Amino acid sequence: MSGIYIHIPFCKQACHYCDFHFSTSMKKKEEMVLAIAKEIQMRKSEFENDPEFSGVETIYFGxxxxxxxxxxxxxxxxAAVYNNYSVIENPEITLEANPDDLSSERIIELSKSKINRLSIGIQSFFEDDLQMMNRAHNSAEAKKCLEETTKYFGNISLDLIYGVPGMSNEKWKQNIETALSFGIPHISSYALTVEPKTALNKLIQTGKIAAPKDEVAQEHFAILVEKLEGHDFIHYELSNFGKENYFSKNNSAYWLGKKYMGIGPSAHSYDGISRSWNVSNNSLYIKSIQEDKLPNEIEILSTADRYNEYVMTGLRTIWGVSLDRIKTEFGSEYLDYLSKQVQKFLDDDLVFIENNILKPTPKGKFLTDGIASDLFILN
Structure with a gap:
């Protein structure tokens, strides 16, 4: 097993674009922490008989x-993880954090814990963007927390959002340059997307906010890639850029198809042949765990499912899609299908094949999810 993901389903306030599972009420926080610790203990047998398991390599608080x-x-x-599982000597232990939670005192506290990587949700250094997104922090707090965290942590990632309505190319460049000025070794950056059940979707429908434009997001993406690669960042996954030796080990494991365990409400797990996910309801999750029941559903993945996932994740990364692996793991018929489907993208210079590895070209990178979906096999 590569790692353990722990989902903490609480937020101070709801960001307008977010559709992840969370609650803004902290009433059940203590109960939730106890339930999560109990789930960690309840599931320790899942990997005890796994011959591939050599210890937990990453712990990720999301x-x-x-x-x-x-x-x-x-x-x-x-401590619950360490008490119930074998953990490698120097695991990557990441905490997602918001700037408004990272006071100087809190940063020092965290630096004395086993947390050795911070992933900070900056999103933008501009006040109007943060207000539009309904973030809980302001621009000054964003900069102050980076000044402080870099004194105590070497392994820091920050998030930025592009394609924001009204964001000019110049403003986007300033966001990137501000991030670079702090010497951060990892940046995750995502296009603003409009999910159906979010406040952002409602604000767009009522005309209070303009809808994001794909062409703007594509321009911002090109600027992002050029800027970061010019500062020695490696574009190792569609939305992730890291200096050498600073790739996210937790996320890289997902993309490389390693096994992982998801703990907490709405968390997903993968064991190589099946995927499971916990109920997305805090009260039901707590009640079930208190009754010694795992509140999850399990789906056995078909060969087509596993092929589709490999194509999707592989195309998004620098490791690409191995045509040899497609043939060995899924069979000649899958390789024949892929070879036929991919030809139009080869002709349009959106992908290329080198050493029997399929990868997107610079022109095709922004379009990889769409390309991958065209290569899927339907069950």
Whole structure:
């Protein structure tokens, strides 16, 4: 097993674009922490008989906003992992955090814990963007937290959002340059997307905010790639850029198809042949765990499912899609299908094949999800 993902389903307020599972009420926070610790303990047998398991390599606190937990609660959950699983000597332990939670005192506290990587949700350094997104922090807090965290942590990632309505290319460049000025070794950057059940979708439908434009997002993406690669960042996944030795080990494991365990409400797990996910309801999750029941559903993945996932994740990364692996793992008929479907993208210079590895060209990178979907096999 590569890692353990722990979903903390609480946020101070709801960002307008977010459709992840969370609650803005902290009433059940203590119960939730105890339930998560119990699920960690309940599931320890899942990998005890796995011959491939050599220890937990990564622990990742995602959400929601994991930094709403106290340092004591975070340490309690890390201890639960160590008490129930074999953990490698130097695991990557990441905490997603928002700038408004990262006071100087809190940063020092975290630096004394086993947390050795921070993923900070900056999104933008401009006040109007943050207000439009309904972020809980302001621009000054964003910059202040980076000034402080870089004193105590070497392994830091920050998130930026592009394709924001009204964001000029110049403004986007300023966002990137501000991020670079702090010497951060990893940047994750995503296009603003409009999910159906979000406040952003409602604001667009009522004409209060303009809809994001694909052509603007594509321009911003090209600027992002050029700027970061010019500062020695490696574009190792569609939305992720890291300096050498600073790739996210947790996320890289997902993309490389390694096994992982998801703990907490709405969290997903993968064991190589099946995928499971916990109920996306805090009260039902807590009640089920208290009754010693795992509140999850399980789906056995078909060969086509596994092929589709490999094509999707492979095309998004620098590791690409191995045609040899397609033939060995899925069979000649899958390779024949892929070869036929991909030809039009080869002709349009959106993908290329080198050393029997299929990868997107610079022109095709922004379009990889669409290209991958055209290569899928329907069950």
């Amino acid at each position: 959400g929601g906003t994991p930094s709403v937990l106290s340092s004591e609660e975070i340490n309690f959950l890390i």
